[in-house]
Amino acid sequence: MNPLFTIGQELPRLIKPPITKTQLVMYSGASGDFNPIHTVDEFAIEAGLGGVIAHGMLTMAFVGQMIKDTVKPYQGRILQFGVRFQEMVRPGDVVTCSGKVTKIEEQGTEYYVECDIEAHTQNGARVVAGSATFMVPQQ
Amino acid sequence: MSSLQDMVGVSSQPVKNEVEKGAIRKFAEAIGDDDPVYRDEEAAKKAGFPAIPVPPTFSRTFDYGEIPGLEMPKAGLIHGEQRFTYHKPIYAGDVVFCSRKLLKVRESSGRLGSMTFYMFEAEVRNSAGELLLVENSTVIRTGGAK
Secondary structure, three states: OOOOOOOOOEOOOEEOOOOOHHHHHHHHHHHOOOOHHHOOHHHHHHOOOOOOOOOHHHHHHHHHHHHHHHHHHHOOEEEEEEEEEOOOOOOOOOOEEEEEEEEEEEEOOEEEEEEEEEEEOOOOOEEEEEEEEEEEEOO | OHHHHHOOOOEOOOEEEEOOHHHHHHHHHHHOOOOHHHOOHHHHHHOOOOOOEOOOOHHHHOOOOOOOOOOOOOOOEEEEEEEEEEOOOOEOOOEEEEEEEEEEEEEEEEOOEEEEEEEEEEEEEEOOOOEEEEEEEEEEEEEOOO
């Protein structure tokens, strides 16, 4: 059995600083997603959102960071990573990313690790949920 | 809506994208990841990468081209699901070719009015034609909401 990961084990959590409106502008620029619901309050209010909301892909990027941080020390590689977007995330929200190992398969000198992943905000709302698979070589 | 079903399988022309170091750094800054591998070649090499790698969701920033004939509203779309399948790693300095197609369309009507689910599949390939990455996304269009 791979001693690095065990079934049921939690991945190291990633707690992000509160999301800021500036960050949403930065992510719009960096990603090319200029939908004004993420940057212009008046537009977002008009659209019935009550104010700007974070890009779903920004939250997914946070989860991606957690998985990358998990595999990087072992020179592992992410193989697949998917989420469903469940709730809106807003400026001021603190997003925490977490994951749990559900399956480990040994193939030659490599371990294939499957996990459930999710992100939630400070008030407990689960904002994204999904799964990921990564490979880590035997150490 | 038969015209929308006719769009299934129609692909955009692959678009050439250059994977820029500066774009990777800006993306890492925007998502608040201060990992030096996204900023410094030496740090990337020390971590075992041949060059500066891209963050896991960075491929969303590529231009995948327009699917000819597919018209999507500019507003009111909901991103429902997103999945990345990684075949080969992508690094700063790579030149990649990106395209997308509509994989499936499903319409439903329920309590919240009518909804259309668009399932897209996008591909990133290198200049040798090798598949580097596949993106699957579901976009939901709500119409006639009560």
